[in-house]
Amino acid sequence: MGNWRDMLKADPTNWLLEESNPSVCYFTLTDILDRPQSDEAVGTAKREIMHTGMVPAILDRQRQPAYLQALPRFYTEKYEGLVWSLIVLAELGADATPQIKEQCEYLLANSQETRDGGFSMHTAQKSGGGRITEVIPCLTGNMVWSLIHFGYLNDPRLQRGIDWITRYMRFNDGVEDVPQVPPYDRLDICWGRHVCHMGVVKALKALSAIPQERRTTGEIGDTIQKASEFLLIHHIYKRSHDLSRVSKPGWLKFGFPLMYQTDALEVLDVLTGLGVEDSRMDEAMDIVLAKQDAMGRWKTESNYGGDRLLIPMGQKDEQSKWITLRAIRVLKRYDYRHRWALRHPAGQSHRANSPQ
Numbered sequence: 292m293g294n295w296r297d298m299l300k301a302d303p304t305n306w307l308l309e310e311s312n313p314s315v316c317y318f319t320l321t322d323i324l325d326r327p328q329s330d331e332a333v334g335t336a337k338r339e340i341m342h343t344g345m346v347p348a349i350l351d352r353q354r355q356p357a358y359l360q361a362l363p364r365f366y367t368e369k370y371e372g373l374v375w376s377l378i379v380l381a382e383l384g385a386d387a388t389p390q391i392k393e394q395c396e397y398l399l400a401n402s403q404e405t406r407d408g409g410f411s412m413h414t415a416q417k418s419g420g421g422r423i424t425e426v427i428p429c430l431t432g433n434m435v436w437s438l439i440h441f442g443y444l445n446d447p448r449l450q451r452g453i454d455w456i457t458r459y460m461r462f463n464d465g466v467e468d469v470p471q472v473p474p475y476d477r478l479d480i481c482w483g484r485h486v487c488h489m490g491v492v493k494a495l496k497a498l499s500a501i502p503q504e505r506r507t508t509g510e511i512g513d514t515i516q517k518a519s520e521f522l523l524i525h526h527i528y529k530r531s532h533d534l535s536r537v538s539k540p541g542w543l544k545f546g547f548p549l550m551y552q553t554d555a556l557e558v559l560d561v562l563t564g565l566g567v568e569d570s571r572m573d574e575a576m577d578i579v580l581a582k583q584d585a586m587g588r589w590k591t592e593s594n595y596g597g598d599r600l601l602i603p604m605g606q607k608d609e610q611s612k613w614i615t616l617r618a619i620r621v622l623k624r625y626d627y628r629h630r631w632a633l634r635h636p637a638g639q640s641h642r643a644n645s646p647q
Contacts, residue, residue: 295323295619295622295623298580298622299583299587299619299622300583300584300585300586300587301585301586301587301588302587303586303587303588303615303619304319304323304324306586306588306612306615307319307323307612307615307616307619308320310339310343311343311344312344312612313336313337313339313340313342313343313344314340314344314345314346314383314384315612315613315616316336316339317333317336317337317340317384318384318616318620319616320332320333320336321333322616322620322623323616323619323620323623337384340383340384340385340386341385341386341388345379345383345602345604346380346383346385348601348602349376349379349380349601349602350380350388350390350391352601352602353373353376353390353394353601354390358371358601362397363401363414365397365398365401365402366402366411366412366413366430367412367413369550369596369599370550370596370597370599370600371599371600371601373394373397373398374398374402374430374433374434375550375596375600376394376600376601377391377394377395377398377434377437378433378437378548378550379548379600379601380437381436381437381440381441382547382548387441387442391441392441395437395438395441395443398410398434399438399448400419400420401414401419401420401421402414402420402421402430402434403420403421403434403448403451403452404420404421404422404423404426405418405419405420405421406423407423407426407451407454407455407458407459408448408451408452408454408455409421409426409427409428409431409452409455409459409474410426410427410430410431410434410435410452411423411424411425411426411427411430412425412427412430413425423473423474424477425478426455426474427478427481427490428456428459428460428481428486428487428490428491428493428494429481429487429489429490429492429493429551430493430551431452431455431456431493431494431497432456432490432492432493432494432495432496432497433493433496433497433550433551434452435449435452435453435456435497435500436493436496436497436500438452439497439500439501440500444501444502452497453497453498453501453511454510456494456497456498456514457498457510457511457513457514458510459474460490460491460494460514460517460518461475461482461486462486462491462517462518462520462521463482463483463484463485463486464485464486464521464524464531464532465484465485465531465532466484486521488525488538488539488553489551489552489553491518491521491522492522492553492557492558492561493551493553494514494518495515495518495519495522495561495562495565496557496561498511498514498515498518499515499561499564499565515565519562519565519567522558522562523562523567523569523571523572524571525538526571526572526574526575527555527558527559527571527572527574527575528542528543528555528558528575528578541554541593542554542555542558543555543578544592544593545582545589545590545591545592545593545611545614545617545618546591546592546593546594546595546597546605546614547591547595547597547604547605547611547613547614547617548595548597548600548604548605548613549595550595550596552595554593555575555578555579556579556614556617556618556621557617558575559572559575559576559579559621559625560617560620560621563620563621563624563625564624566624568625568626572625576621576622576625579618579621579622580622582618583615583618584610586610587615588610588611588615589610589611589614589615589618590608590609590610590611590614591605591606591607591608591609591610591611591614592607592608593607594606594607
């Protein structure tokens with residue numbers, strides 16, 4: 292792979308390593324600079340995640356009586372509800388403290404549907420567990436991904452959530468090619484003639500969190516392959532049946548955290564994390580590269596409800612460490628340099644200075 296710094300107008304590494312955001316610092320050390328978990332700086336940043344910034348602030352807000360009373364609105368209380376807070380805590384790299392474990396158990400008991408294992412917007416008042424008619428793909432993907440982060444991979448309940456994804460996830464692309472039986476006979480916005488793009492992304496994100504040796508074969512491997520190809524035939528952000536058209540312009544406005552939404556950068560992050568490299572990703576990569584500023588940083592273009600979180604984050608039009616981290620991670624993983632070079636005159640570089 293080429294040196295990712297050659298793709299940048301400037302090197303933002305020191306900015307990403309600032310102690311004020313220990314989560315970004317930690318992921319920069321591990322994902323960008325390839326520092327091992329045994330590295331002293333990695334250990335320090337990991338510990339600070341639980342003591343500095345957003346994670347302790349979120350956990351403190353969650354202990355307040357008003358928040359505890361709102362737990363039954365775990366999904367509908369956008370974006371302060373337990374579902375959304377747990378996603379954010381996982382994104383921030385929080386440890387599975389007793390408080391967070393208790394939250395995970397609450398969602399497993401009240402959001403996970405008891406028959407098939409998907410996750411629902413509401414609790415079934417008579418039978419308990421999630422309401423079967425309100426199980427949705429994006430929520431199931433987000434919950435499976437978050438619970439894997441918090442150590443539930445080998446829990447039988449989590450395995451049922453993975454099974455739901457591999458059993459029910461479909462990839463309709465303008466043709467209704469599955470029988471209209473549960474769950475496909477409801478929530479047309481999720482299934483219908485064209486399956487919800489966000490649901491596919493969150494399902495693939497969830498499966499990508501499974502260790503590589505456990506996800507490459509069988510139903511998991513098959514679902515990963517199908518989901519990846521679904522995103523690739525759309526060239527990440529286009530209409531597969533008319534590649535001259537953008538599917539949704541909002542997917543080209545990057546943000547963090549994305550909650551149930553997605554954007555082209557998140558799709559590239561998930562695909563490159565799985566080792567996918569395909570020429571159908573190149574135009575999206577061009578867009579990512581073009582969005583950096585003169586300092587080699589990326590801005591928040593849409594906050595996707597970030598101003599409504601328990602602890603707001605992501606001011607629109609401001610430089611974002613999270614989006615910059617994600618963009619560099621994608622550039623680092625993807626052997627894009629040779630294709631990028633073909634589009635630029637010899638000797639031209641995005642870097643203001645030589646790579647370090």
